Amino acid sequence: MSPHHITPAPRRDPSRRGAAVAFVVATTLMMAVVPALSALDVTIDGRKTRLPAGATADSVMSEGIMVATAGDFVDVTGEPLIKGAGDPAELLRDGTRLRAQDRLFEGDELTSQNGADIVEDTSVLTTTIPAPVQYEGEGPLEEVETTGTPGVEKRVVGAISRKTLSTRIVRQPSPMVVRRSSPRRTDKVVALTFDDGPWPGQTELILEILEKEDIKATFFMIGMWAKKYPAIARKVAEAGHQIGNHSYSHRNLAAARNGTLEREISFGQKAVRRATGVNPTWFRAPGGNMSSTAAKEVRAAGLRIVTWSVDPQDWRKPKPGPLARKVIREVEPGSVILLHDGGGDRSATIRALPWIIHNLQREGYDFVTLDELRKKQK
Ligand SMILES: [Zn+2]
Structure with missing residues (x-):
């Protein structure tokens, strides 16, 4: 081996050493901390639920974890026309409605609330009320004495169902009098x-x-x-x-x-x-x-x-x-x-x-x- 050739002692690269330390620290941290960061414990409608970290109100609403359901599209009497086609169910934190993008936090206590029904439109119908027949006397022969007048009523009905919501008599009918003899x-x-x-x-x-x-x-x-x-x-x-x-x-x-x-x-x-x-x-x-x-x-x-x-x-x-x-x-x-x-x-x-x-x-x-x-x- 020639004395000229001096092999320098290996030198430790300070940057590489830093990386190694960082690796060790990161590994340790991951073992201890990452499980906590990947899950989120919240209470929904009184039930403890584990959600992925970073969960938003939307993920709870869309996954059907809530008890509450969407409202219906209903007729004027409240009978559903299309189930679930009303307002969506809501998620609340401390009584405040959450928007879909709102983030959830560890320990949140959330409650759900049913979505409101949406009622069909109404329209007004004007109809005549036929004059009632009032019989007087007895016997097989019938003679109309007075013809009477029909009444008028206004009805509020469901635009789709045609069911009656309310009725108001605008004019009472007067009877037709039929004389029997x-x-x-x-x-x-x-x-x-x-x-x-x-x-x-x-x-x-x-x-x-x-x-x-x-x-x-x-x-x-x-x-x-x-x-x-x-x-x-x-x-x-x-x-x-x-x-x-x-x-x-x-x-x-x-x-x-x-x-x-x-x-x-x-x-x-x-x-x-x-x-x-x-x-x-x-x-x-x-x-x-x-x-x-x-x-x-x-x-x-x-x-x-x-x-x-x-x-x-x-x-x-x-x-x-x-x-x-x-x-x-x-x-x-x-x-x-x-x-x-x-x-x-x-x-x-x-x-x-x-x-x-x-x-x-x-x-x-x-x-x-x-x-x-x-x-x-x-
Ligand atoms: Zn017959």
Whole structure:
């Protein structure tokens, strides 16, 4: 080894030494401190929860850790239309609402609060209140005395649900007064009426009986059946019986809206007129159910309204004996007897009919049409 070659003693680099120290310190710190920095203990709705360090209110809200839920989109009565589509749930610290980006701190005590519901918009509807019908007197003949006036109401309704939130009556309706009366009770006359036809196989049999007994009755036809069976309808008219309008399709007129009322009354009238060649002058509502609006339509069509005074409820299909006996027992001078030639099996009615006729004739009764019965009124 040459003395010239002096190998200098290795020198420690001060910067490298610093790095080593820093490494040791950092490692020590990491072991002790990092676990604490990577987690955050908070209480949410009374439950201790560990969150990652640096958690914000948003991470709690979006992870469903809170008890509270978002509000709903609701209708005016509070029923949800879309669940969860209301305001979001809120997170509070010391009663103060946190924004999504607010940081959470170790030991925070947080509570959640349900989001508010969002209520649908409302709109105001102005509707008419039909005049109620007030009946005075008793009997099968009905005459409108005063037509009454409809009322007006304003309703606040849900724009989507159409449910009513509140109602305010702007004008009270005044009633339609209908006077009920009976034909004069001194003459021994009764009117037989047959509803719900024409009905193939039944109407003809009734016509045969009436012809044999030489009796005229009144037939309240349903427009759609008259249209379907015009030959039977015409046969009734040609036999000299009175023809009445019993609506187009036998709807409950008390519950019908304007469009339906018009169809039931005027279409019914037209269909019966076309089939029979006779313009009906009498109207009987299905089930006898009328409203003031329906009564106005009927009057405008030039029809008289009649119900009945003897009803053996033949549509319940009693046996011919009880059916006939009930009619015979209840009849008095001026009675309007309700029977059916259509609407179902009327074999009991057909079998009871001669029995009814013979018994009443024996008691001295004459059978008349409604027009003839009405003349007896005067
Ligand atoms: Zn009927």
